[in-house]
Amino acid sequence: AQKVTQAQTEISVVEKEDVTLDCVYETRDTTYYLFWYKQPPSGELVFLIRRNSFDEQNEISGRYSWNFQKSTSSFNFTITASQVVDSAVYFCALRPSTGNQFYFGTGTSLTVIP
Amino acid sequence: DSGVTQTPKHLITATGQRVTLRCSPRSGDLSVYWYQQSLDQGLQFLIQYYNGEERAKGNILERFSAQQFPDLHSELNLSSLELGDSALYFCASSVAGVSTEAFFGQGTRLTVV
Numbered sequence: 354a355q356k357v358t359q360a361q362t363e364i365s366v367v368e369k370e371d372v373t374l375d376c377v378y379e380t381r382d383t384t385y386y387l388f389w390y391k392q393p394p395s396g397e398l399v400f401l402i403r404r405n406s407f408d409e410q411n412e413i414s415g416r417y418s419w420n421f422q423k424s425t426s427s428f429n430f431t432i433t434a435s436q437v438v439d440s441a442v443y444f445c446a447l448r449p450s451t452g453n454q455f456y457f458g459t460g461t462s463l464t465v466i467p
Numbered sequence: 468d469s470g471v472t473q474t475p476k477h478l479i480t481a482t483g484q485r486v487t488l489r490c491s492p493r494s495g496d497l498s499v500y501w502y503q504q505s506l507d508q509g510l511q512f513l514i515q516y517y518n519g520e521e522r523a524k525g526n527i528l529e530r531f532s533a534q535q536f537p538d539l540h541s542e543l544n545l546s547s548l549e550l551g552d553s554a555l556y557f558c559a560s561s562v563a564g565v566s567t568e569a570f571f572g573q574g575t576r577l578t579v580v
Contacts, residue, residue, distance in 0.1 A: 448565055
């Protein structure tokens, strides 16, 4: 079975704090792809990053960084020095190589307080 | 702007009616996905088309149907609408291959009254 769990439903931080959004996945596929999407209050889903299962290198893009650990089936997302514009719902998603659909977690609603 | 266009942005209709949601994928993308986002169900996969053919089916009700046309645009038809069908319907597109990310449109907000 394919499953993505985002245990944190809602997180509030004060501006400039760092925050980590957790994502745990389940799959029996040996090759799979992980994604993070951002859904701001305006409603659209914005693609942030894709990670392949065979590439465990962490990635940093500006204030965003992603920590992929295959051993714990986790793909966590950290925002450094958070800003009000980071307020959104963040979704983690899994796509196994043997399937076609994207499996989404239930999302984490992040509120950054000025 | 993701390059995926969905129309209309908002739709209000009565129970029992039928509506059609339209999606134009990004230029060059052959795959189209439809997702339903409701408060209690999260993002639910409905159906995927690839180059005009149905590729995968998710939790799509029999009252719902979709198709992808030769010009690659797609339509999602929802009939005999119920209050519970009120949701945000997303279309997404991607290039061929499972390793690629999907780009989402802005969604169609459907309200059934």
